[in-house]
Amino acid sequence: MALLSVKGVNKRFGGLQALGDVNLDVAENTCHAIIGPNGAGKSTLLNVLVGKLIPDSGSVVFDGQSVLGRKPHEINQMGISRVFQTPEIFADLSVMENMLIPCFAKRDGAFRMHAIESVRHESDMIEKAEAMLDEVKMLDKREMTASSMSRGDKRRLEMAMCLVQEPRLLLLDEPTAGMARADTENTIELLKTIRKERGVTMAIIEHDMNVVFSLAERITVLAQGTPLVEDTPDNIKGHPKVREAYLGEAQV
């Protein structure tokens, strides 16, 4: 039984068919990559998954429950976390505060007036956050203001913020876009470790084939809003349709 199941999803923007009859299953405990040329509808699909867009038709079911019509924060509370193309963190806050926010969100839900309790006394949450920071090797930066860190560190922080919520599904939107080579390698390593040690289910949207083939266990190729093929990485590599889709893009 798939953890996330997308069935017959359509989305039009005016005259443009952004998604056309998309079917996709992400199985529990796998890393599923969605690739495709620019304008293939990858981002639209992702926005549908996190509740930012509502499709015209079709269904999206996560763990037996429909996510359609739910707001982003509700979908997160169901267990889906999202990593953005450019790291979305709380830039003005310290690293530790950045970590505590998802911890509180996980424990207290979407809203709670814990206005009088002191953060210092939330030792459970602090421990949890510290453990996670340790895991991503950022414990020494806990008091730094998030905005003052390098791009790579911001990415790790964002990842840590998602993981500390122990999501059932981690959505990654081009996590290495615009990164230097070394940072990309580091990120791949980090993701691999997470995947291995935590066994978290991942859905990744990516341009960089290097990243895709080092991480993915299943790959869906999207073109013009429709899934072209879905298969294992090895099979995808040699698939003629994929070459066509990408070569087509390369010519442009």
Place this chain on the structure above:
Amino acid sequence: MSKSNFTRRGVLKTGAVAGAGMALPQYLRAQESGFTNAPGASEVTFGFNVPQTGPYADEGADELRAYELAVEHINGGGDGGMLNTFSSKALDGTGILGRELKYVTGDTQTKSDAARASARSMIEKDGAIMITGGSSSGVAVAVQALCQEAGVIFMAGLTHSNDTTGKDRKANGFRHFFNSYMTGAALAPVLAAQYGTDRKAYHLTADYNWGYTTEEAIRASTEAVGWETVNSVKTPLTQTDFSSYIAPVLNSGADVLVLNHYGGNMVNSLTSAVQFGLREAQANGQNFEIVVPLFSRLMARGAGENIKGILGSTGWHWSLQDEGSQAFVRSFGTKYGFPPSQAAHTCYVQTLLYADAVTRAGSFAPCAVAEALEDFEFDGMGNGKTLYRGADHQCFKDVLVVKGKENPESEFDLLEIVEVTPVDQVMYEPDHPQMGGAEATLGECNNGA
């Protein structure tokens, strides 16, 4: 804990308490005088609370000049001004009851909160025994209520709303200035005489208390002489461009426009009215007329040429020929180089009246002073014979009906007196419905501490 509600710095300020290094805590309430801010042996302090910022700052500045002049005269300086013409001769230019008159100043900002803050600081910090001044009825009512509570006397400055001595009257508060009712009573006969009795009036009224009482008064008195009120529209206080209120007037069947506006509102609405050609227009076969119930010379200056030929009322004008007015204009003009405004006049007179009442009462105790002021009749302060009525603490005196002058001889010569309406004609019963009816009471006089 002592029960003194307001403190009495006056005693200390004179240095009477030099005392040992560490005096015991004092319960000042236990002092023998029994009233708030009893002055020391050599000085007494008044609080002059006038608008120094905001739209009425110029009026406030003129009030302050008048106060300074009054202080000078009471302390024996200058030419004595109205002290020489005042019918009561209790003041002799040696201060008040042998004490030198000092004063403190404050800024009302023409906001009741700020005015009360300023007045409280005068009472609590400076030991003022009397508060006076102001240029709006909202402020007057607010400060009057404060003085009632604190147990000091309030001598209102420029406040024209009926409420000040009507439904909001207070035992510790006194108004020398005239009011909306009197404006109506004085103006209506002149209007009837000049414009006839078959007139249809259109009112534009500033949308707040003073506007309401003025409109009510003018309507009542003009309808009594046969006028008809075709419409009355309320305008927001913050309005600057009145075109959308003025434009429909000419076509409404009215032949008189009454502008129940004051200050900047009056300047702007009158300017709009003149621009829209109302002054030259014809309606119902008669000349269209504009009436501004309350004129002030300072504001008339702001309206410039537009006021020419327009009728209104005013409390006092420097061109009055009686001895008192002349004496005041002379000392004010000599000191400052221009003639005083009606606000200056009322403030000057109020200060003298208070000082005189203290002297006649032989005490600064508010209740004693109030008693001396109540039903006090005097003359020689401009506006002829005047009565400070005990029942509502309103002064009754002649009211001036004025007209914007066609050929002014100087920048101060803007209004000409059409008629001096005798006091009998503007008299009313203390329980007049416009003045709060039978319910309005002064309450008990409060000596404070």
Place this chain on the structure above:
Amino acid sequence: MDQIIVQILNGLDKGSAYALIALGLTLIFGTLGVVNFAHGALFMLGSFCAVILSRLLSSSHEVADPDRLDFLGNPAMNKVFYVQDIFGEAAGAAIMDWAVPLAILFSIPVMIGVGFIMERGLIKHFYKRPHADQILVTFGLAIVLQEIIKYFFGANPIQTPAPEAFKGSLDFGVFLGYEANAIMYPYWRLVYFFFSAVIIAAVFAFLQFTTFGMVVRAGMADRETVGLLGIDIDKRFTFMFGLAAAVAGVAGVMYAPIVAPNYHMGMDFLVLSFVVVVVGGMGSLPGAVAAGFLLGILESFASMPVVVDILPGINQIIIYLVAIVILLTRPRGLMGRKGVMED
């Protein structure tokens, strides 16, 4: 019907004043990203340009008049105007009469100068500061400017009439087949409306058809990119500030005969002009103009006796009510761009 036409005329007139002020405010905001709380003060300074010029033109020396006495009984002084000494009686009087239109010429260099000094001396240092700091410093500046004016000119309104030639009203209704006196409209207000239209058109044309304007528009859309192109945007921005100040100033000069200038008129207009700009949409020049006219016309309608009879107090709150409705139905005002001043 005639009443509705009258109120449309009023609304256009009021609207053109709102639009002019909002236009300047949006120029500054759109190009420089500065929230300028001193913009109302610039409008006020413009009005006082008219006052100052008319005072200058009617400056005089005094000659004692043996036949008259002043209020203290001294010989009265007669004013002799210098312009009449120089240009002769009739021409001198005409010059004094035309003080307000002349003040437009006077105010443009003055206001551009004021704008330059403000931008170079103060605002420049606040481009990178938070909006809160910009608000505080420009608010402080507005207070200082108005207090300086108050120190010299007092607090009372100062009547600054239009030339004699523009006094009186046009019987507008006659053209439309109404009887005489049905729709009267003062000449000066018509002049004000057409004048505003010209200024607005000129500003738009300037931005649309000159290369300077194109760069500035590009800067409004994306400041960083333009900076990357190596264009010295700073100088242009200084000029834009001067231009915005001049637009506010000229609006003020022309408004002087309609509402007598006083030192705090800027504060009276400040809140209103922000409402107009925001209703139009932050950073949108056409939006500011459209909102100015929309609010002007609606305000005029709301003041009609029939309307006020049905909804008492509507004339007090119409502007704010409309602002709320528009902002709730159109998230960024009439024509606002996404992401401008939303955080």
Place this chain on the structure above:
Amino acid sequence: MLGLTKQDSKLMLIVIGLVVFAPFILNPFPEGSAMAQFNAGYPDLMQRFVIFGIFAIGFNLLFGLTGYLSFGHAAFLGVGSYAAIWSLKLITLNVLPGIVFAIIVAGAFSFVVGYVSLRRSGIYFSILTLAFAQMSYALAYSVLTPITGGETGLQIKNTDNPLIGGPTDGSIGRANLFGAEMGNSFELNIGSWLFTFNLGYYIAAAFMLVAFYLSIRIFRSPFGIMLRAVKSNQQRMNYTGLTPKRYTLSAFVISGMFAGLAGGLMVAMDTQVGPERMFWTASGEVVIMTILGGAGTLLGPVLGAGFIKYMENIVSKINKDILHEWFAFMPDGLEDAMVAFVYPFIGKGWHLTLGIMFMLVVIFLPGGLVEGGQRIAAKFRRTKNAETPDGASKPAE
């Protein structure tokens, strides 16, 4: 102390000390001396200091933490004031129920305004709040005169007949706390110094200390972090499973309740309400207090409030005579020149001084008065550190 860190406890103790000994601190000059003009230790002004302190503390919880700039907070203060005065007029002259009503009514009103206004952000939000406040002002001034008293506002009258314990002798009731009147004062006279200890002040001050304490707790709470997160990145909040709007709305309502408390206390101290309390300039004033003192800091808003109220009440009262008194020691010509030079800045020119101060502070102290304090503290510390290397602690916010 009270669940605060050592740092915060120190700050709290300092504030308690300042507030309790304010009658001494604010009256440094002996009575009758030329400098006595600058004494601020009289009940009205001390009350205003703490009341506007509360107002600004509450405003800072919204603006300083979430970054949402409300331009209509004076409306909540005004509504609270009206609620309180009606409680005094109709229910009881005891101020406590009045203050409670003020908080409740202001809270409810701010919920409605916040719920609508928070549909937009940035300047659109500011203008929505401004529009609500201006409508409240305009209506209170005119159409709602039967409820608000219009321009003249509301005061307690001798015709008022509260349900519980009104005066029976026809005198005007006074606001009290279980019989103790707000105006009660105890005066201490040491040499030529006079210190006034006013009951009303200490009651208002107690509320201010509670407000300040709550503000520290909120700053240090998970809720406080969430509010700062709202300012920092709402998108991330959404994708972290949180609802920024509900957090912001809560902050809005809390700060509205603080404003209501301030409004209720204003009525308790001085039983009068006027609509201009809700005018946009009053809303602007609290914005400026907060920025001037230092937005987002604990102490800043209180300092800003004190600064502005001091200018308003002390500088505006200096007049020409007082100047002549001050400079009397100079030779005549110089004295006149000095007076002529200073005169435009005091008395009726106090606005000018205020405007100049705004500009100077924001130009030279970008973080507000608090930053000024920190710079001075840092200077001291540097000299001190030379002797004791670890003698310094991080300056309190």
